[in-house]
Amino acid sequence: MHAAHAIASGMGGMRTAGDLVGRTQMTLGMRLKDGKRYVAEKLGVSELDLVDPIVMREVRRELGLGLIPVEQGSFPDEPGAIEAKFNISRLLDIPINSVERFKARAGLD
Amino acid sequence: MEQRITTRLGDGSRVEMTPGEIRSDIEAGIAAGAKRAKVEPLTQNEVDHLVEIFTAPGRFASVEPGEEVVLSSDGTCGLPRPATAEQLLIYQDAFGSDTLEMASLDYSYKAVKTIASEVAQAMKMAQLELVAPAQYGAMPDLGRYSRPDGPFPNWSELLPLGRIDEARAAQEEAIEASIDDICYVADELWAAGTDGMDFDTAAAAGDGDFLATLRATETLRARCPHLGIQLGMASEMVLGMHGELEYKGRRLAGMWPLDQLRVVQEAGATVFGPAVNVNTTKSVAWNVARTITIIKPCVAEAQIPVHPNVGMGVCGVPMSGFPPHDALGRVSRALVQVLGADGL
Secondary structure, X not given: OHHHHHHHHEOOHHHOOXXXXXXXXXXXXXXXXXXXXXXXXXXXXXXXXXXXXXXXXXXXXXXXXXXXXXXXXXXXXXXXXXXXXXXXXXXXXXXXXXXXXXXXXXXXX | OOOOEEEEEOOOOEEEEOHHHHHXXXXXXXXXXXXXXXXXXXXXXXXXXXXXXXXXXXOOOOOOOOOOEEOOOOOOOOOOOOOHHHHHHHHHHHOOOOOXXXXXXXXXXXXXXXHHHHHHHHHHHHHHHOOOOEEEXXXXXXXXXXXXXXXXXXXXXXXXHOOHHHHHHHHHHHHHHHHHHHHHHHHHHHHHOOOEEEEEEEOOOOHHHHHHHHHHHHHHHHHOOOOEEEEEEOOOOOOOOOOOOEEOOEEOOOOOHHHHHHHHHHHOOOEEEOOOEOOOOOEHHHHHHHHHHHHHHHHXXXXXXXXXXXXXXXXXXXXXXXXXXXXXXXXXXXXXXXXXXXXX
């Protein structure tokens, strides 16, 4: 059921910038238009680019925002998972709980 | 002879209708929703748009490029296998989920409290592997606090006996216990790094259930300013199982989505999920038209994102564990294009 909605109307998650706009809703409570505008401005791309997997794969790679590893391309020497979330938090200026906990527990504050 | 289109009823079964019959169903669904929720009917342009969506050829329907919305979920990733973090990775990497939700098979905060440290550990490990925002979800589930499942007298048994005061007192005690349990679990998950909490099917047990959820939301908002809080409803109207409960001066019993949104916003949630019941004997077009009519005032006024619930049997999605894709695509498209939802 989720897959059908994802294809019909979803932003695409990490394939695009869906997870980033998702953070503007979940953490900041922004409505969709505001969230898309906010992320597009922070990334320096258009709002249509946010849902374009070709554009966003390059943008995510350049900015270290995390990539989905696939057979045709994995990037073990680039930011992934928690590392990428450090970059997302800093670039989007959105507090991420797991990043803050990581910093505190690793003595990085 | 007028063309016949294959579409669906609310139980998911196939049915053939003419475009004229579909238009009539849409107009009837709008009229039913407007009368029931005491809201304005949809405009003629919106009716025409819905007719276009439900008469369009093709197995699947979708929004146009640039109209995509954020998807959230409820009750996912709680299967026995693979491990929870791996299920979340499948949603993130394979399904392209915008946001993720961890859940347990027993989808109730009262039950989860007994394994809170385990789910918190699973969340901590998952957060190290995930990029997409991941929340934890369960039901406030006030009914589980009544006998024989819980410690308090069963108000559903007391009410038919006319023992109204006892039924109300039992619910008031259950509300306090529910708030304690929700906040206990949320504190554990917050310490483990969760991005948010989902209070799903709020008000399933009526106005007491809703009040417990609102007060837990308010408490957590004060404690954790950056915690995402998604509050999704169980049905279109809040049942008055108590009848006299209020949140900040507003009576909860009988609330429809617009008033629900107002108290949810005031409590401090970041995402609101209205739910509209599906009539399984009516067409999907009728159900979607009714849904949009009921929720539209809420979307117009919202200051936080509105994600109508589109699981089985709500907001137009057929009542089936395997709802057909031809219906799902049309529900998705209609709720985004005609309603203007921020997400689903």
